Amino acid sequence: MIVILLYLQTNILSMINLLSNLKISVPDKIFIKDPESSDLGKRIIEHSILLIEEIGFDNFTFKKLGAKIGSNESSIYRYFESKHKLLLYLTSWYWAWIEYQLVFATHNIPNKKEQLFKAIEVVTKSIKEDVAFSHINEVVLNRIIVNEYSKSYLTKEVDNENEEGYFAIYKRLITRLSGIISNVDNSYEYPLSLASTIVEGALHQHFLKSHFRTITDCDQDITPTDFFTNLTIKVLNI
Amino acid sequence: MIVILLYLQTNILSMINLLSNLKISVPDKIFIKDPESSDLGKRIIEHSILLIEEIGFDNFTFKKLGAKIGSNESSIYRYFESKHKLLLYLTSWYWAWIEYQLVFATHNIPNKKEQLFKAIEVVTKSIKEDVAFSHINEVVLNRIIVNEYSKSYLTKEVDNENEEGYFAIYKRLITRLSGIISNVDNSYEYPLSLASTIVEGALHQHFLKSHFRTITDCDQDITPTDFFTNLTIKVLNI
DNA sequence: GAATTTATGATAGTAATACTATTATATTTG
DNA sequence: CAAATATAATAGTATTACTATCATAAATTC
The missing domain is CATH 1.10.10 (Arc Repressor Mutant, subunit A)
Incomplete structure (x- = not known):
């Protein structure tokens, strides 16, 4: 019992350590x-x-x-x-943080399907708990992403900024998820579009849940994670 | 042969007539x-x-x-x-026009599956041809919807404006598509979320196709319509 | 066809925004 | 302790997103 507790404690402590020491890296041209x-x-x-x-x-x-x-x-x-650059910073930080969780949460799962389910959970869930020991409130940042992320790329400058690498982290996250999808079903023709639809679509379902309740099935019981997990199971026939 | 031509011509003429006489109706509080x-x-x-x-x-x-x-x-x-109200006007007009096409294109298709495929095509395709006899260029308006639509509702005023009915047409379109989905598979649990994902997701895939090509499978050959048709077939197991 | 209503144009003005530039004052570092 | 660096304070600019007022032109009505 003591051994287990110690083991758990060590894990929690090492994770805290990892999270507080790990500096989420944002492209330095943004600031x-x-x-x-x-x-x-x-x-x-x-x-x-x-x-x-x-x-x-x-x-x-x-x-x-x-x-x-x-x-x-x-x-x-x-x-x-500019405030636009600050938004790019916050969104890059957020997606780097999600990417970190994706890698951390899936890397030791041997079963490819379970790995995919975990990955979908990480990118579609709403953040409920703040990692209290940093200055960044992830719960609030998650709500900002739902409400404001699109504004970071729906601009006339998007192609230039994309070339500068401002959206690199987000695109890498989508590519990773796409890879996890292909690991499960290598014959599926649209892994990138499915991955980008899951990530963007989950933000949208969260928005609808808060503001346009009549055009989503998501509510207190049904989460965007449920919807996209079910959708992915059917699309990949698993 | 003459009969067929006449018949076609009559149809085209009546459609032109319908389109030029039909006034797309936008909630009048917007202007x-x-x-x-x-x-x-x-x-x-x-x-x-x-x-x-x-x-x-x-x-x-x-x-x-x-x-x-x-x-x-x-x-x-x-x-x-304000320019925000003008955007609401343009987007309402656009979705009313799409809704009109949806109803027109699907109402005489007896087969429910074919009806659904037609509906998905209408809401996901990019507009290539302008109905030349009006002052509204639908091809350009479609591109504006892809790039700007989210900005019309990602605001702090969204709940008030939603109560005023500014998003009624869009929500009605989603509800219609959801109904068409349920007609095909009444046991599917998430028809509203699937409908909202198809419509919003198609705009997103069109955007990615133009700006973030590395995170979509859509290109000159593969359209968002292909992707979402395939997805819907698999999700509904049809 | 004159009178009146309605639509549009021209001008001015305001508070806020999105910055840039300059100078002053702390604080840190060698 | 001097020098470098970080932050604060102030001022200024062009633009935005309007509102208000007045003038004029066009259409409608009596």
Whole structure:
């Protein structure tokens, strides 16, 4: 019993350690100065998440953020050249964090089907628990992704920014999921489209669940994870 | 032969007649003054579509539109209280037009499966031909929907605007498609989520095809219609 | 056909946004 | 302790997203 507890504790501690030491890496062209490198930078990230959730990205300004953190607008501009870049930072961070969980949660599952189910769960679930020891509130960040992610790429600058690598992490996540799908059914013709549909579609179902309840079956009992797991089972005939 | 030609011609003519007489109806709270009621109103609609396509919705302003149509910014404000309302108008018009096509194209198909395939085609295809005799360019409007539709509901005001009925047409379209799905397989548990996933997902696949080619299987040969038709066949086991 | 209503145009003005630039003042580091 | 670096404060600009007012043109009605 003590051995088991110790073992569990060691695992939990090593995971905490891993999570707090592991620096989620965001393409460095997105920021002017790395917000992880200073106290002000971390406060910018922490409170931008809370403020965007509160008033929405469209109403969010650096001036309002400055007021919230008792800092000056001009200081925030030393970290990000625009609020759009800050959104790119937050979304890249989020998808890197999801990718990390995907790799971590699936890598020691030998059964390919179970691996796929786990992967779908990771990319479609709503985040309920915050990893409390960082300045980033993942629960709130998840809600921002649902409401604002599309705005990061639905722009006239998307092709240039894509070339600069701003969407690399997201695309790598989709590619990974696609690979896990193909591992289960190598003959399926549309693994990339299925993967991108699951990830984007799950965000959309979460949105509908909160705002357009009449056009989704998702509710308190049925989750987007249930819907997309069922869909994938049928599409891959497993 | 003459009889057939005459018959075809009659059909085409009656369709042209139907299309040019049929006024696509948009919830009237969206506008201040109905743009269909005047020449200036029609020019506003016609050129807003072209200008939004050209510079993107984020960079679009009534001042720029005024310059384009040789009219004054203040005159445009007499039709729409904001550019957001104009986007709601354009998207409502688009979905009403798609809904019309859905009903028209499916209503005389007796076979339920074929009806579903036709419905999926209507909601997932990219528009290639403009119905030339109106001021609305449907090909360009379709591209605007792909790039801008999400912005119409990803706002802090979505719940209020939803109560005002601004998204009623879109929701009705999804409900219709859901009904067609249930007609084919009444035991399927997620007809609404599948319908909303097909419609939103098709827009997303069209976007990926143009901008993030590495995370979709759709290209010149494979269309979003192919992908979602195949997916639906497998999900409903038909 | 004059009077009146309605539609559009022109101009001005406001508060907020999305920044840039400059200078001053802390804080950290060699 | 000097020098470098980070942050704060202030000012300024062009643009946006409107509102308000007044003038004029066109259409409608009496």
